[in-house]
Amino acid sequence: MALNLTVKVHPVVLFQIVDAYERRNADSHRVIGTLLGTQDKGVVEVTNCFCVPHKEHADQVEAELNYAMDVYELNRRVNASENIVGWWATGNEVTNHSSVIHEYYSRECREPVHVTLDTGLGGARMGLRAYVCVALGVPRGKQGCMFTPVDVGLTHYEPEVVGLQLCQKTMGAGGRARQVQPLADLAQVAEAAARLSALLEQVQAYVEDVLAERAAPNDAVGRQLLELVTALPDLAADSFADAFNSGVKDLLMVVTLAQLIKTQLQLNEKLTLLTSQ
Amino acid sequence: MASRGGPSRRVPESDAAITYVQCDGLAVMKIVKHCHEESCSNMEVAQGALLGLVVENRLEITNCFPFPKHDEAMDEEEYQLDMMRRLRRVNVDHFHVGWYQSADVGNFLSQSLLESQYHYQTSIEESVVVIYDTKKSARGFLTLKAYRLTPQAIAMYKENDYTPEALRNLKIGYESLFVEVPIVIRNSPLTNIMMSELSEMIPEEEGSKFLDLGTASVLEGQLRSLMERVDELNQEAIKFNRYQQLVVRQQQDKHRWLLKRAQENAARAAKDEAPLPEEDVNKLFKPHPVPPRLNPMIVAGQINTYSQHISQFCSQSLAKLYLTQALQNAKEGKQNN
Numbered sequence: 001m002a003l004n005l006t007v008k009v010h011p012v013v014l015f016q017i018v019d020a021y022e023r024r025n026a027d028s029h030r031v032i033g034t035l036l037g038t039q040d041k042g043v044v045e046v047t048n049c050f051c052v053p054h055k056e057h058a059d060q061v062e063a064e065l066n067y068a069m070d071v072y073e074l075n076r077r078v079n080a081s082e083n084i085v086g087w088w089a090t091g092n093e094v095t096n097h098s099s100v101i102h103e104y105y106s107r108e109c110r111e112p113v114h115v116t117l118d119t120g121l122g123g124a125r126m127g128l129r130a131y132v133c134v135a136l137g138v139p140r141g142k143q144g145c146m147f148t149p150v151d152v153g154l155t156h157y158e159p160e161v162v163g164l165q166l167c168q169k170t171m172g173a174g175g176r177a178r179q180v181q182p183l184a185d186l187a188q189v190a191e192a193a194a195r196l197s198a199l200l201e202q203v204q205a206y207v208e209d210v211l212a213e214r215a216a217p218n219d220a221v222g223r224q225l226l227e228l229v230t231a232l233p234d235l236a237a238d239s240f241a242d243a244f245n246s247g248v249k250d251l252l253m254v255v256t257l258a259q260l261i262k263t264q265l266q267l268n269e270k271l272t273l274l275t276s277q
Numbered sequence: 278m279a280s281r282g283g284p285s286r287r288v289p290e291s292d293a294a295i296t297y298v299q300c301d302g303l304a305v306m307k308i309v310k311h312c313h314e315e316s317c318s319n320m321e322v323a324q325g326a327l328l329g330l331v332v333e334n335r336l337e338i339t340n341c342f343p344f345p346k347h348d349e350a351m352d353e354e355e356y357q358l359d360m361m362r363r364l365r366r367v368n369v370d371h372f373h374v375g376w377y378q379s380a381d382v383g384n385f386l387s388q389s390l391l392e393s394q395y396h397y398q399t400s401i402e403e404s405v406v407v408i409y410d411t412k413k414s415a416r417g418f419l420t421l422k423a424y425r426l427t428p429q430a431i432a433m434y435k436e437n438d439y440t441p442e443a444l445r446n447l448k449i450g451y452e453s454l455f456v457e458v459p460i461v462i463r464n465s466p467l468t469n470i471m472m473s474e475l476s477e478m479i480p481e482e483e484g485s486k487f488l489d490l491g492t493a494s495v496l497e498g499q500l501r502s503l504m505e506r507v508d509e510l511n512q513e514a515i516k517f518n519r520y521q522q523l524v525v526r527q528q529q530d531k532h533r534w535l536l537k538r539a540q541e542n543a544a545r546a547a548k549d550e551a552p553l554p555e556e557d558v559n560k561l562f563k564p565h566p567v568p569p570r571l572n573p574m575i576v577a578g579q580i581n582t583y584s585q586h587i588s589q590f591c592s593q594s595l596a597k598l599y600l601t602q603a604l605q606n607a608k609e610g611k612q613n614n
Contacts, residue, residue, distance in 0.1 A: 011475060012310045015303040018471050019340070023368040047310070051367040064366075071363050074356065077345035079314065119467065126474050154478040159414045161479065163309040166419050167302040168472050170464045179299070179461040182421050185593035192488055193600060232608055240605050247598050251591040254496060258584040258591075261507070265577050265584075268510075269450045272517060272570070 006043050007113050007130040008155035011164050013049045013088075014117065014128070020051035021090045021119045030056065032089045032101060034068050035115060036075065036082040044085050044113055045155060048075065054101075061097040065104060086113035091120060092127060094147045102133050102147075114147060128152055203228075295403050295458055296334045298423045302464040302472075304329075304341045305421065308409050311343040312379035316411045323379040326357060328370050331403050336458075338407075339370045341377060375423075377407040381502075385424075386454070386578040388571070394426050395434045405458055413586075416489065418593075424455040439569035451577035490597055495590065503583045506576055513573040523565050531562050 013035070024031045032054050037046040050071050054063035072084060087105045089098065098114065105112040111132060118127040130152040133145045156164070169180040183191070203225065209215040235243075304327065315323035325343035329336065342360050344353065357373075365371045376397065378385060385408045397404040410420035426434075429449040436443060444450075464472070541553060 010310070012303075012306045014471055014475065015306050015468065018465075018468050019301070019303045020367060022465060022467060025368065053366050067363065067366065070359070074360055074363070077356065078311075078343045117471075121470070126471050128474070154475060156479070157310065157313045159309050159313050159411075159419070160306065162414055162417055162419045163306050164472070164475065164479070167305060167462055167464060167468075168476060170302070170462060170469060179463045181459060181461050182419050185418050185589050186596055188418055189488070189593045189596045189600075193596075232604060235605070237605075237609055244598060244602055244605075248595065250496075251595050251598075254500070255588050255591045258587045261503070261580060262584045265451070265581055268514065269577065272514075272573075 004042055005111070005113065005132060005150045007046065007115065007150060007152040008043060009046045009115065009128070009152060010048075010156055011154065011160055013046050016049050016051075017088055017090065017117050018119060021117075028054075028056070030089055030091050032063065032087060034072065034084055034105075035086040035088050035113070036072070037085045038081060038083065039085055039111075046085060046113075046115070048079070048082055049088055050075070056097055061100055063101060063104070084109045084112075086115065088115040088117065090117055092116060092118035092129075094131060098147070099133070099145060102145075106133070113150065115152065294334060295331075295336045295405070295425070297459045297461060298336045298338065298405055298407075300338045300407075300421070300460055300462050301340070302462060302468055304338045305419075305462055307341050307343075308377055308407070308421070309414065309419075312409045312411050313415075315379060316415075325377050326360075326373055327375040327377055327405075327407060328361070328364070328372060329374045330370050330372050331374065336374055336403050336405060338374060340364065373401060373404075375401075375404040375406060377409060379409050379411050381410075381412055386575050386582065388575060391426075391430070391434065391454070391575070394424075395431060398426050398431060407460070412495075416495070421460055423458040423460050425458055427453050427456050430454045439571040440567045444570055444574075451574045451581060454574070454578060488597065490594075490601065496587070499583060499587050499590070503580065503587070506580045506583065510573060510576045510580060513568075513576065516568050517573070520565060520568050527562050527565065534562075 017031075017033070020031050020033060031051055033049055033051040035046050036048040036050075037044060039045070052063055052065075052068045052071075054061060056062075075082060084105070086109070087101060089101075094114070094116070102112060102114055114131045114133070116127075116129050116131075118125070118129075130150050131147040132150055134148045136144045136146050166180065166182060206215065206221075207225070210217045308325070311325060312323045323343065325341050327338045328340045328342070329338040331337070342364070345356060361371045361373070376393070378390070385406075390406070394404075394406050397406070405423040405425050407421060407423050410422075413420045427449075430453070433439070433443065433449055538553065545551070545553070
């Protein structure tokens with residue numbers, strides 16, 4: 001029955017779904033597509049997806065399944081380990097049409113999951129939900145199926161988080177979209193330092209409030225604060241100074257070396273172009 | 278949304294200068310995912326196509342798709358056309374505006390890259406190549422850079438002439454092969470909403486890998502590659518020096534031969550004999566072929582990139598070290614009180 005399935009979605013998938021929704025044809029309200037990924041021990045990891053053109057009429061639905069197969073084949077050439085694990089749709093409800101589509105997908109893979117992303121922003125949130133189809137009914141009687149919700153969470157590769165954090169900077173204050181450039185290394189470290197400093201100030205303000213009895217003390221928070229303060233490794237002053245100085249010396253030496261090489265390159269270039277026949 | 282026709286030859290406009298590249302968050306995430314997956318499985322570069330459109334002076338990249346690994350069994354042109362046709366069905370921009378490639382330490386300069394970018398830029402005026410640095414992004418600094426060939430580089434490649442004179446005429450050096458175009462990332466408001474949902478699902482501590490203090494392994498790797506490149510450049514320089522010495526020696530030989538000839542002729546004239554027939558000097562002393570300067574230029578460009586990266590890496594490591602020193606000082610200050 002596999003009702004203990006969990007679905008883990010990569011951020012790329014969500015980006016793709018939102019993009020497909022924005023590019024939908026003028027007359028469609030919903031977009032659907034295939035989910036690709038791997039399934040392992042009750043965890044379905046969705047790593048990719050693509051949009052499938054479809055039309056919904058009052059009582060029937062047409063989806064271009066050949067198109068879906070073709071794009072799946074094309075994708076297999078790039079990444080042979082991604083299989084069809086289910087399908088996605090925008091909107092926040094599961095309709096009759098969904099069961100038809102779901103039946104098709106259950107022919108493609110063993111236990112398709114159905115993911116919905118509420119791009120219509122019902123309830124002021126973009127809800128992400130996942131369902132599996134569970135057969136219901138009385139044996140020898142009418143059989144039906146029910147979409148049961150399963151847990152859905154987010155997973156990612158390491159670099160994906162970095163990309164995500166950069167993209168998140170486009171959310172400007174006041175809700176207006178901004179543009180952001182990939183930061184230089186030093187600027188990123190400086191920004192992290194500023195962030196750390198702001199966080200520390202927040203913590204400090206809270207502690208002072210508690211001390212002045214303006215806020216109620218919280219045991220759990222207090223324990224975590226203790227952990228925080230003792231998290232700094234306990235190095236004797238001179239051993240730290242040693243490590244620090246040697247680190248700084250190494251780095252400075254490498255910087256000098258790199259600059260030297262660059263100057264030499266320039267010289268070499270000028271010389272060879274100068275002394276040619 | 279203005280979209281152009283298919284990815285065929287267009288008449289290049291004289292002022293179609295791209296000042297910056299605007300990338301959609303979707304394209305960025307897809308590039309990250311593809312390059313990361315490729316780097317985990319094998320060491321080959323990951324490549325793919327960029328789709329988008331050109332608006333005034335910016336190049337918008339709205340989507341991308343990966344290329345399959347090189348395989349003789351299938352036709353890459355066909356795969357590309359197939360993919361673009363399918364994407365057109367779902368209203369994705371199908372104008373092919375460039376390509377992307379993953380690289381180690383952002384070291385991408387190579388002959389094949391020059392060639393590919395040359396072909397792209399001659400068929401599609403505004404195309405760019407986007408380089409994604411796998412190792413650096415894994416360490417926590419997302420590095421995405423867009424490059425275009427300079428007009429001098431295109432001229433040089435067209436001539437296929439890599440002698441020093443040609444390079445001097447074109448005033449081209451390893452620094453003027455590529456020009457970097459700034460990239461900005463932009464997301465639609467709906468995507469921003471989706472990302473704010475996502476940010477709740479990801480714990481705060483993730484993505485702080487760039488604050489890692491360990492520098493030895495990274496520096497070692499970079500310095501080792503740098504040393505290999507410098508060795509290569511050294512070899513090329515030795516080759517060039519040898520050629521120059523040969524040329525000088527040949528000049529001397531020529532001179533001596535001419536002198537001898539003149540002496541003999543003078544002697545014969547004194548004895549009233551016919552002078553020796555004139556012989557073409559150049560046929561006797563064949564000129565040596567000039568070694569092409571393309572490889573040394575590429576290697577010099579690579580070394581330059583490496584040095585820049587190393588300097589950047591060292592500067593941010595220094596910053597992190599000073600941060601820890603501040604923390605340590607604060608702690609010691611507390612202990613002493």
